[in-house]
Amino acid sequence: MYVVATAGHVDHGKSTLVHRLTGMWPDRLAEEQRRGLTIDLGFAWADIDGRELAFVDVPGHERFVANMLAGVGPVPAVMFIVAATEGWMPQSQEHLAALDALGVRHALLVITKADLTDPDPAIEQAARAFADTAMADPPVAVSTDPDAVRAELTHLVDRLPAPDGTADVRLWVDRSFTVRGAGTVVTGTLAAGTLRVGDDLEHAGRRVTVRGLQSLGRDRAEVGPVARVAVNLRGVDRQDIGRGDTLRTPGTWLDTSEIDVALRSAGELHRELVLHIGSAAVPVHVRPMGTAARLRLARPLPLRVGDVGLLRDPGQHRIAAGVEVLDVRPPPLRRRGAARERAAELAAGRTRPPVYARASDLRAMGMPLEGQRVGDWVVDPTWWAQRRAQAVAAAQQWAAEHDVAAGMPLEALRRETGLPAVDLVVPLLAGAPLEVAGGRVRPPGLTLPPRVDEAVRTVEKWLAAEPFRAPDADALADLKLGPPELAAAVRAGRLLRIADGVVLGPDALGQAAEILRALPHPFTVAEAKRALDTTRRVAVPLLEQLDAQRITRRGADGTRTVNS
Known part of the structure; x- marks a missing residue:
């Protein structure tokens, strides 16, 4: 199918010519028929020399230029009408300027009312106007010879570039109305892509479904470009969609x-x-x-x-x-x-x-996928390298300023580097002298600061003498070992945390298992406490840790057995 719009000054015979070519009168509104004036867009179609041609007939009066532009906007070719009796007129010039601005490159000049006067002056005037556009030297036909007009129309559409039927759909709506028993129907010129019955489309941020399709008055299972199409929709009220709206392939337009x-x-x-x-x-x-x-x-x-x-x-x-x-x-x-x-x-x-x-x-x-691919993202390589250097510097500075912290949070590093999503941080740091663990970034092999190292050494001496006598809160406070410092010592593998504020040596679980294995089985918490020479404050969470590691097994009566 091919779609051709009309253009030209008011009362130069656009609608009459379309009627003569198709047998269909494009003016559909009662007021248009009463006044003999095209006000809104009209539509007609015919088979011309084996080609399906659809016409979008536009108003020529200056008051209705907005309607005219809505009709020609998505259309690739135009049949420009000039009356021999009046020649080139103001709306002829405005329509031509609009078509040139819209990028229309294919035109047929048709001179009407040539039976009333010599058409040559009108042809010369139009040729001079067209010379300043991308439609210069259009073919010319005279409406008094309909066969010649049809022949030039076939030559016109045969020169049109092939549309892309695989493209994303964006149908600009030019009419919307309700059909009894069917619901909302919209029409438009499908310039690219293919519509099928059952398709899900997007309108105003929500999904709608194609219930039915018509083109040139016939039901269709699918319609490809370029075509006039009527789309029966499910999921949208006629009042919520109108001229200037779009139906489009979901997720492919911004x-x-x-x-x-x-x-x-x-x-x-x-x-x-x-x-x-x-x-x-x-x-x-x-x-x-x-x-x-x-x-x-x-x-x-x-x-x-x-x-x-x-x-x-x-x-x-x-x-x-x-x-x-x-x-x-x-x-x-x-x-x-x-x-x-x-x-x-x-x-x-x-x-x-x-x-x-x-x-x-x-x-x-509508931009090319040029750049460095990072998962679902495309990034500029130079920008990416700059962000990487910035990330390394930021993580190292964070480590220096937070000497006992687990590392810089990934979200903080994302904000620092200006990345759009936190899932880009890990790929950004690939190969960098940093490690990522637990949602944080830190330099590898991070050691304890001297003040913490010295305090932990003291705890290690105590535990070497009494492995299960965890220092109490007062002892830890005297050493200035608060929760952040203890967490840093645990991350460094120097201590083992078995409960809040309760730390033992890193091998405490293995040592406890060996001691408990020598007890008569099953054994109670009190028996374990005596064997380990510790307090209930330590024994209970230690046994729970052993249970979690499946080193011990707790019975229904609260006693335990060391697994073999």
């Missing part, structure tokens, strides 16, 4: 409310304009940056690098500029001189991908 764009054919730019892109018309605040601009959108849109649109001043009824999206996640411009540097970067075409992003986000932004 909504953005700030973009950097290249300006094409830009005139005077006001600060407040309207961005027309796809079928959407969104007010924007414009910050000019030389041949580029930053746009702040009144509502977010799913845009990608390379999308084209236009800026329009509705108050003055003029096209302000064509735009091409350069960046959908632009850097902030808070620093002095940042806007000037960004303008130079954009002018030189050096728009770079972000220094870090998930691969899926880069795809959704």
Whole structure:
């Protein structure tokens, strides 16, 4: 299927020509038929020389330019209508400027009302206007010869580039309505990707399901590009979806409310304009940056690098500029001189991908997956190396300032280095002179500071003489061995913690097992306490540790046996 839009000044015969080619009158509204004036988008279709052609008929009156732009935004080709009786008119020029700004490159010029006057002056006027656009030297047909118009239409669509049926779907909605017994139906021009009955799509952050598809008035199981399509949806009310909204492949598009764009054919730019892109018309605040601009959108849109649109001043009824999206996640411009540097970067075409992003986000932004892959992320190699050096320095400084700590928490190191996610910290430190354990980072082989080492040596002497006489709280306090210092000694393998504030030598479990094995079995806590020459304060948690290690086995009566 091929989709062609009409364009041209009001009352130049666009709808009449579509009717003559298809046998269908595109004006569907009662007011349009009463007034003989196209107000909103109209649709018709026909088989022309073995090709299915769908037409999007647009209004020509200046009051309805926004409707016209919603119709031509996603369409790759246009049938431009000029009446021989009036020639080139103001809305002819505005429509042509809009098409050029939107990147339309394929056009057929059709002269209508040639039976009333010589068409050559109108052809010459149109040719001069088209010469300044990417649609220069369009083929020309005269509507009084419908067969010639049909032949030129087939040549036009045969030259169109092949669409990508495997691409992510982004259907710009141009109509929404309710069908009795079916529910919500939306229509649009499918420019890329494929829709199938049963597909889950995304709209406004929630999932909707394709209940049914129609194209050219027939039910379809699937529809590929480029096509006019009507989508019957489950999961959304007709009031919640309308022109300017999108249906898209879930998880593959990012909504953005700030973009950097290249300006094409830009005139005077006001600060407040309207961005027309796809079928959407969104007010924007414009910050000019030389041949580029930053746009702040009144509502977010799913845009990608390379999308084209236009800026329009509705108050003055003029096209302000064509735009091409350069960046959908632009850097902030808070620093002095940042806007000037960004303008130079954009002018030189050096728009770079972000220094870090998930691969899926880069795809959704329309940017290449260039850089170093780290799991699901793509990072700039230079930025990554800088973060690595910063991480090593930060962890070492932390160790120096927290000499008895277990190490720097991974989340603290993530914040220090500016990484977007904590799961990047471990890959960042691969090969670095650091070790990661228990959610913390520290230099390897970390020893106890002298003040702690000396105090632990004293405890070690006590335990060498009486292995199961753990020093009490007062003795530890005199040595300035608080919980952090004791934890550091345990991590260093110098002591074994069996309960809060209760420490023994690192081999205490093995020594206790040998002593207890010599007792008559089973034995009680009191018997174990006497054999180990200790107190109940030590004996109970020590036996629980032995149970946990399955060195001993506790019976139902509280007695224990050493496992063989």
